[in-house]
Amino acid sequence: MFSMPQIGIPVLIFYGLFAIYLIGYTLFGLFNLLHLVKFGVANKGLVLVVILFVCGSIALAAASIFALLTYDVSYVWSPDASASFIQKNVFPGL
Amino acid sequence: MIHLSHLPSARDNEQVVLFLRRHWFAPFTIVFWFVALSAIPLLITWYFADRVESWLTDPFFGPLVVVIASMYFLSVWLFAFMEFTDYYLDTWIITNERILNNEQEGLFKRTESELDLVSIQDTTAETHGFLQTIFTFGNVVIQTAGEKERFVFKNVDNPEKIKAIIMKQVEDKRARMSQQKTAS
Numbered sequence: 001m002f003s004m005p006q007i008g009i010p011v012l013i014f015y016g017l018f019a020i021y022l023i024g025y026t027l028f029g030l031f032n033l034l035h036l037v038k039f040g041v042a043n044k045g046l047v048l049v050v051i052l053f054v055c056g057s058i059a060l061a062a063a064s065i066f067a068l069l070t071y072d073v074s075y076v077w078s079p080d081a082s083a084s085f086i087q088k089n090v091f092p093g094l
Numbered sequence: 095m096i097h098l099s100h101l102p103s104a105r106d107n108e109q110v111v112l113f114l115r116r117h118w119f120a121p122f123t124i125v126f127w128f129v130a131l132s133a134i135p136l137l138i139t140w141y142f143a144d145r146v147e148s149w150l151t152d153p154f155f156g157p158l159v160v161v162i163a164s165m166y167f168l169s170v171w172l173f174a175f176m177e178f179t180d181y182y183l184d185t186w187i188i189t190n191e192r193i194l195n196n197e198q199e200g201l202f203k204r205t206e207s208e209l210d211l212v213s214i215q216d217t218t219a220e221t222h223g224f225l226q227t228i229f230t231f232g233n234v235v236i237q238t239a240g241e242k243e244r245f246v247f248k249n250v251d252n253p254e255k256i257k258a259i260i261m262k263q264v265e266d267k268r269a270r271m272s273q274q275k276t277a278s
Contacts (some may be wrong), residue, residue: 011154014161021165025172031201032172032179039183039196039204041113049182053175060171064164068157077154 008076015073022061029057105191111263112188112256116249117231120181128174135166176201186247188256190263193236195245209245211267213238217260219253236260 033050040046101108139146150156183198190211197205214236221232232253236245250256 009154011157014157018161018164021168025168028172028201029175032176035183035198035201036179039198041185046182049178053171056171057168060164060168064160064168067160067164071157071160072153075153 006078008078011071011075011077012073015068018064018068025057025061029053101187101189101194108189108191110187110189112186112259114186114188114247114250114256116181116184117229117251119225119229119231120249121178124174124177124181128170131170132167135163184248186250188260188263190267193245193260195247207245209236209238211260211264212271214260214264215239217257219257221253234260 033053036046036050101110146159149159180198180200183196183204185194185196187194187196192211193209193214195205195207195209199205216237218235218237219232220235221227221230226232226249231249231251234247234250234253234256236247238245247253247256
């Protein structure tokens with residue numbers, strides 16, 4: 001008889017992937033800002049654009065982090081535990 | 095940072111006549127795609143609100159959805175900013191002595207060149223297509239006598255007017271030079 005393999009995926013993996021993504025985002029963002037500040041024409045518009053990007057990035061990253069903090073980081077996913085959820089929400093027609 | 099009052103290797107009595115960027119249609123396109131790429135997933139989420147809510151309450155799929163959504167929106171924000179930087183750093187400065195060309199292509203390619211007004215032989219204003227005709231923008235092509243034959247201002251506002259201004263500056267500079275020669 002077929003049985004589900006006993007595997008477990010810790011939710012922490014997603015947090016790790018997101019942390020790596022945020023590092024890449026920060027590097028690209030800073031490199032972009034460096035270009036703007038180094039080669040841009042000095043005026044109020046340039047300052048406004050830099051502030052807008054930094055504030056937008058901080059707001060988006062903070063909203064994401066706060067949303068992720070509401071979940072249990074130590075949770076480990078197993079196929080059995082989510083079988084009913086998958087049946088109900090992922091393949092509701094089955 | 096470039097200061098218009100202190101241009102790089104500025105000449106005596108050099109004055110900025112025109113400072114150009116691409117037409118406003120370029121940043122408008124960036125804003126349009128930013129709004130569209132942000133709004134479409136939000137509308138889908140709103141339409142399937144019940145389903146998304148049940149996904150978000152699950153201890154495994156909840157964080158997975160949040161991480162994917164966060165990466166998506168942060169990427170849209172970053173790419174919009176990168177495109178804006180590309181637009182913002184493409185500048186052309188016309189002075190009474192020369193033309194300065196600064197072009198940014200992506201994050202890792204940048205071209206800075208300058209052209210003396212005396213070496214200009216001819217300028218052409220080009221308007222192609224429906225959008226350029228309606229919104230009066232196009233290219234100004236500058237033909238020079240030097241090795242680099244063409245110098246192009248891409249998608250600038252009112253190319254005919256810019257062409258006329260450049261040709262006037264060229265004539266003025268040639269007149270100044272001939273006066274200096276006769277004086278000496």
